[in-house]
Amino acid sequence: MTETKQPSFRIRGLANPTRFLALLDKIMIPLVILTVVVIGVGLYMALIDSPEDYQQGATVRIMYIHVPAAWLAMFAYTMMTISALGTLVWKHPLADVSAKAAAPLGAAFTFVCLTTGSFWGKPMWGTWWVWDARLTSMLILLIIYLGLIALWHAIEDPIKAGKAVAILTLVGFIIIPIIKFSVDWWSTLHQPASVFTLEGPKMDNSMLIPLMVMAIGFTLLFTVLHFKAMKNEILRRRIRSMQMQAARQVASGNRAAATQAASPSTGPSASH
Amino acid sequence: MSAMGALFVRDLKLSIRIGGGALMGVLFFLIVVTIFPFAVGPDLNLLARIGPAILWIGALLATLLSLDRLFQADQEDGTLDLLLLGEHPLELVVLVKCAAQWISTGMPLVVATPLLSLFLNVEPVGIAAVTATLLVGTPALTLIGAVGAALTVILRRGGLLLSILILPLTIPVLIFGVSASLGAVTDPAPFDTPFYILCGLSLLYLVIGPVAAAAALRSSQE
Amino acid sequence: MFGNYAGFILASYGVTAATILVLILWVLLDGRKQTKILAQLHERGVHRRSERTKAATHS
Incomplete structure (x- = not known):
């Protein structure tokens, strides 16, 4: 990530991590304020302003976090797929960072989707979990x-880990729709269609609007967290390369290199 | 093409040799099927009903567990570097290695299936169906497992991680394999629809597996 | 105000809030940690290649 001097990275402005960090610092605070406002409005609409469902009663309020979480769970994976293409095809220096920052967020929102679904299913279906x-x-x-996060942590070299994860992400992107299809097929084979689906196809505007506001709020929240996590990751890689560079200088026999690294002609390692 | 033939014969010889692990897969399959009745009870009616599922789970685990050495041994002794530098496309090399791997570990499982089905009281039509689905499905497992083996090739202990990464991707194969087997014995459920989907899945994995595994091997050796 | 299902609704929102809070804490603490290490490295005189010429004029 410190290869900022290579000319190919200057093709697009944002490809330069330093410039990307500067942009982040500029837009972060407005973005956070916007997120807080939208989620605040969304929560008011979802919890107080919106009506109860004639069939599901107040539990429909769970939908306003369950559905946006499900949306983000899939959005994060799509994001990782685009990043994976960026890593493997365009060799964009930020693509790998973006994928690595998105994975824990995607996992967290998938977890939220599952737990809220479970809390919704208990009063509606009578059990915490159904193999729906x-x-x-x-x-x-x-x-x-x-699994993707585990693979990241298993491979020590961040470049190799990023590539391995990118390949697996792309394979997953092809196979996940097939998994979805086969699970649907399996589900209809093994149990009658459930009494009602969690999200009805037709939804009144009094519920649709709060849902949209919450979805936008969640997406903004994801963006804020993603940007911040990307920044952390860029710094982490910078630190790693600086530490390795310092270690190399020490190892090359020039014990004082760490303090004299200032002049470019000090040691042979400086040219590397 | 003769180079690929030589590679095929070499891989086959290595895996059939003592310690190569070809027979281990069948043994593992046998022990998995044997311990199931201890967990669910010796009720033959129940075993007949869940028999195809047990056989599929056993075959799935046996296939995956024998895969972690697919590229690792080649990486340790330097063969992998030669294969990477060779004139043949790496995708083809992976495909040939998978074929040898399946002949030595997958096919014995298919051959053992009718015998193990008898232990589980599966009726004759069901035995034929399970064997047929495993014959079509296990190559898909080997091919998608090769991706996991290639991703974890640089890890010293990649076996567990390989299973974690690959098992979710095998769910479609498992679903349609078991559905087709059950469809042959239970009346309203069809056999041919899931079986054809299973064949389609195997063809799809035949493309994804070698391409992704070759990409993973290239990136790991850079 | 949520009828019989108040517990489930509050639990849902609670779990969501807790998860998001953990995420926020994670990015903030991680960011603080990285900034601190970076500052320590700068103090010890380790610089990035792009910063080295700048540092040379200072020392």
Whole structure:
């Protein structure tokens, strides 16, 4: 990530991590304020202003966090897929950072989707968990997220880890729709269609609008967290390369290099 | 093409040799099927009903557990570097290695299936169906497992991680394999629909597996 | 105000809030940690290549 001097990275402005960090510092505070306002309005609409469902009663209020969480769970994976293409095809220096920052967020929102679904299912279905097609697919998505994170931590070299994860992300992107299809197929084979679906197809505007506001709020929240996590990751890689560079200088016999690294012609390692 | 033939024969010889692990897969399959009745009870009616599922789970685990050495041994002794530098496309190399791997570990499982089905009281039509689905489905497991083996090739202990990464991706194969097997014995459920989907899945994995595994091997050796 | 299901609704919102809080804490604390290490490295005189010429004029 410190290869800022290579000319190819200057093609697009944001490809330069330093410039990206500067932009982040500029837009972060307005973005946070916007997020807080939108989620605040959304919460008011969802918890106080919106009507109860004639069939599901007040539990419909769970929908206003359950559905946005489900949306983000899939959005984060799409984001990681685009980043994976960025890593493998365009070799964009920030793509790998973006994917790594998005994975824990995606896993967390998948977890939120599953738990809120469970809290919704208990009063509606009478059990905490049903092997309903949608819940099951979400559970598999969570396992895939955790597997990707595990692969990241297993491989020490961040560049190699990023590439391995990118390949697995792309394979997952192709296979996840097939998993979804087969779980749907399996679900209809094994149990009659559930009494009602969690999200009815037709929804009144009095519920649709709060849902949209919450979805936008959650997406903004995701963006803020993602940007901040990306910044952390850029700093982490910078630190790693600086530490390795310092270690190399020490190892090359020039014990004082760490303090004299200032002049570029000090040691042979400086040219590397 | 003769180079690929030589690679195929070499891989086959290595895995059939003592310690190569080809027979281990069948043994593992046998022990998994044997311990199931201890967990669920010796009720033959119940076993007949869940028999195809047990056989599929056993075959799935046996296939995955034998995969972690697919590329690792080659990486340790330097063969992998030669294969990467060779004139043949790496995708083809992966495909040939998978074929040898399946002949030595997957096919014995398919051959053992009718015998193990008898232990589980599966009726004759069901035995034929499970064997047929495993014959079509286990190559898909080997091919998608090769991706996991390639991703974890640089890890010293990648076996567990390989299973964690690959098992979710095998769910479609498992669903349609078991559905087709059950469809053959239970009346309203169809056999042919899930079976054809299973065949389609195997063809799809035949493309994804070698391409992704080759990409993973290239990136790991840079 | 949520009828019989208040517990489930509050639990849902509670779990969501807790998860988001953990995420926020994670990014903030991680960011603080990285900034601190970076500052320590600068103090010890380790600089990035792009900053080195700048540092040379100072020392």
